[in-house]
Amino acid sequence: MSSASLTTPAASQFVESWGSLGVLWGLNRSMARIHALFLVTDEPIELDQVARVLNISRGNASMCLKELRNWGVIQRVHKTGDRQDYYVAEPDVWTTFFRIAVERKKREFDPALNNLRHLLAEEDFSDSPKTQKRLEEMEELFSTANTILGALLANETAGRKALGLLKRVLPKS
Amino acid sequence: MSSASLTTPAASQFVESWGSLGVLWGLNRSMARIHALFLVTDEPIELDQVARVLNISRGNASMCLKELRNWGVIQRVHKTGDRQDYYVAEPDVWTTFFRIAVERKKREFDPALNNLRHLLAEEDFSDSPKTQKRLEEMEELFSTANTILGALLANETAGRKALGLLKRVLPKS
DNA sequence: CTGAGTGTTCAGTATAAACTGAAACATTTG
DNA sequence: CAAATGTTTCAGTTTATACTGAACACTCAG
Numbered sequence: 001m002s003s004a005s006l007t008t009p010a011a012s013q014f015v016e017s018w019g020s021l022g023v024l025w026g027l028n029r030s031m032a033r034i035h036a037l038f039l040v041t042d043e044p045i046e047l048d049q050v051a052r053v054l055n056i057s058r059g060n061a062s063m064c065l066k067e068l069r070n071w072g073v074i075q076r077v078h079k080t081g082d083r084q085d086y087y088v089a090e091p092d093v094w095t096t097f098f099r100i101a102v103e104r105k106k107r108e109f110d111p112a113l114n115n116l117r118h119l120l121a122e123e124d125f126s127d128s129p130k131t132q133k134r135l136e137e138m139e140e141l142f143s144t145a146n147t148i149l150g151a152l153l154a155n156e157t158a159g160r161k162a163l164g165l166l167k168r169v170l171p172k173s
Numbered sequence: 174m175s176s177a178s179l180t181t182p183a184a185s186q187f188v189e190s191w192g193s194l195g196v197l198w199g200l201n202r203s204m205a206r207i208h209a210l211f212l213v214t215d216e217p218i219e220l221d222q223v224a225r226v227l228n229i230s231r232g233n234a235s236m237c238l239k240e241l242r243n244w245g246v247i248q249r250v251h252k253t254g255d256r257q258d259y260y261v262a263e264p265d266v267w268t269t270f271f272r273i274a275v276e277r278k279k280r281e282f283d284p285a286l287n288n289l290r291h292l293l294a295e296e297d298f299s300d301s302p303k304t305q306k307r308l309e310e311m312e313e314l315f316s317t318a319n320t321i322l323g324a325l326l327a328n329e330t331a332g333r334k335a336l337g338l339l340k341r342v343l344p345k346s
Numbered sequence: 347c348t349g350a351g352t353g354t355t356c357a358g359t360a361t362a363a364a365c366t367g368a369a370a371c372a373t374t375t376g
Numbered sequence: 377c378a379a380a381t382g383t384t385t386c387a388g389t390t391t392a393t394a395c396t397g398a399a400c401a402c403t404c405a406g
Contacts, residue, residue: 013292057395091307167317
């Protein structure tokens with residue numbers, strides 16, 4: 001399986017499962033399958049191999065690899081005397097998780113919070129006290145979430161420690 | 174605006190913004206718009222009104238109301254001497270948030286974790302040590318997330334307190 | 347300079363998800 | 377029972393998103 005050919009059923013089943021599971025991380029099917037391929041492959045893989053093994057177009061593979069690289073969950077590597085680009089997965093699973101979380105906060109959460117704040121600043125709901133109050137609470141909730149997320153994600157080791165602490169402090173599941 | 178007619182621009186703009194923003198919560202556009210309508214409306218609203226004001230079909234409105242009720246973010250109420258069903262938003266924003274979080278964990282996270290565990294239990298990656306290790310770490314990460322989420326969401330007041338504490342403890346943003 | 351090998355881009359197409367509109371059915375009550 | 381309301385279902389349509397495939401761009405060896 002290490003040769004990026006998905007010869008073993010274990011590997012190929014993992015790739016497909018991860019493909020559907022990946023939506024949780026915010027990846028689309030192709031990105032998740034590619035990521036899974038890297039997770040079960042020890043050696044660096046190149047673009048054509050990805051496209052061939054997963055049965056997707058070169059174009060799609062190229063876009064997905066670029067995106068995964070933007071997210072920081074795979075890295076480009078080179079073999080000496082070889083012009084081709086090879087890629088490997090970020091080795092640390094926790095780092096992978098943090099990178100994705102950071103990226104998603106930046107892309108999805110922050111704009112949403114901005115949007116909400118603008119809305120509340122510009123629009124006037126003062127003729128409806130209940131509404132006014134609800135929207136203020138909403139803003140407060142988002143702000144709290146923002147603070148917590150920001151602190152957890154600002155620094156990987158600190159965030160990781162905080163999560164470990166949290167796990168120990170909370171009542172056992 | 175309180176008469177569920179979206180006469181003011183403030184209200185209608187909020188509804189549309191919330192509609193696109195709602196994906197963050199895991200709602201689709203219609204559900205999010207309906208939820209927003211309830212957020213900016215003080216009086217109970219009935220199905221036909223929802224459909225008319227938001228310009229969506231009765232069928233869609235009915236399904237969305239049902240779903241929102243399942244999530245626990247709106248409630249059915251009745252007016253005396255009136256046979257029709259009316260709905261209002263859950264008044265507490267934090268409760269709304271928790272209900273959605275609980276529901277999404279149950280629907281999305283838990284099955285994904287199960288899936289991963291089954292996969293790791295059944296499949297054998299022992300011929301590839303790096304892969305084996307990565308997948309074990311992955312399982313550990315998911316389990317930690319599961320523990321923390323489970324504890325935070327098990328009880329609303331406790332969870333809320335924990336988040337408040339967390340906010341105070343973490344370095345200021 | 348040329349062209350073979352490789353990586354990127356994008357217009358068009360396919361796929362999946364949401365929504366409509368209408369009908370069938372269920373339930374309540376005057 | 378008939379009228380009013382609520383729910384469910386579903387074939388057809390719209391809309392958003394992902395993906396393809398071919399053209400284009402870049403690099404480098406000869």
